[in-house]
Amino acid sequence: MRRPIIAGNWKMNNTKQQTKELLTDLIPLVADAEAEVVICVPYTSLWQAGDMIRGTNIKLGAENVHWADKGAFTGEISADMLLEQGVEYVVIGHSERRQYFGETDQTVNARVKTALAKGLKPIICVGETLEEREGGKVEEVLVRQTTEALKDVDKDALDKLVIAYEPVWAIGTGKTATAQDANDTIAIIRDTVAKLYCEKCAQEKLRIQYGGSMNPKNAKELMAMPQIDGGLIGGASLKAADFSQVVKYNG
Numbered sequence: 001m002r003r004p005i006i007a008g009n010w011k012m013n014n015t016k017q018q019t020k021e022l023l024t025d026l027i028p029l030v031a032d033a034e035a036e037v038v039i040c041v042p043y044t045s046l047w048q049a050g051d052m053i054r055g056t057n058i059k060l061g062a063e064n065v066h067w068a069d070k071g072a073f074t075g076e077i078s079a080d081m082l083l084e085q086g087v088e089y090v091v092i093g094h095s096e097r098r099q100y101f102g103e104t105d106q107t108v109n110a111r112v113k114t115a116l117a118k119g120l121k122p123i124i125c126v127g128e129t130l131e132e133r134e135g136g137k138v139e140e141v142l143v144r145q146t147t148e149a150l151k152d153v154d155k156d157a158l159d160k161l162v163i164a165y166e167p168v169w170a171i172g173t174g175k176t177a178t179a180q181d182a183n184d185t186i187a188i189i190r191d192t193v194a195k196l197y198c199e200k201c202a203q204e205k206l207r208i209q210y211g212g213s214m215n216p217k218n219a220k221e222l223m224a225m226p227q228i229d230g231g232l233i234g235g236a237s238l239k240a241a242d243f244s245q246v247v248k249y250n251g
């Protein structure tokens, strides 16, 4: 019913040459994937990656987008600029942006609305920090982040966006949420969306990924959980063999 989506988040990795090498290896390895496969790459790799994956089953994603159409926003990038490069998906609200670059629930919402209005598909990241988890605030944080990110977003957009549940303490640390825990926490997010919109839309339309140290060793177990509709993969997306293995576990 909900097609799994596996997205690589390259972060600030891969020059043009490295992009070429990685994709030369990756394209044939995922050619028969049943899951939807996306790579979210640095802006400087968009052209190279877009050129190489044209005509394949891999879709192109970016790692951020500004909410304004254009203007005096040094260092930012607009939806039109991304669309021109063939971008379909865009990561919004990644915890690294929230942590290091002043991203807030409000700016996440602004970016999500612009992305959708322009025809880009947002991958909206939510997740609690270790401190919040230990303080028993997981539900509170996720309900807030999800509700704020989707403020004024139409019900019809629910099958055009993806939510990635990424516990901050699991990102790049080698620590993963247990499959059961990830599943139960994602259920909180789905339930939040059900309350905001409707039960049927949350169950049938909305895809929610898990992210945080997902790799070939733990992907199978995570993906077997009923609430988990794929993954947002950081470190393991930088190696063609690892990423393609994760893709395989998604059918």
Ligand code: PGA
Pocket: 009, 166, 170, 171, 172, 173, 211, 212, 213, 214, 232, 233, 234, 235, 236
């Ligand atoms: P990781 O990153 O797989 O390296 O933990 C995931 C992410 O930040 O999206």
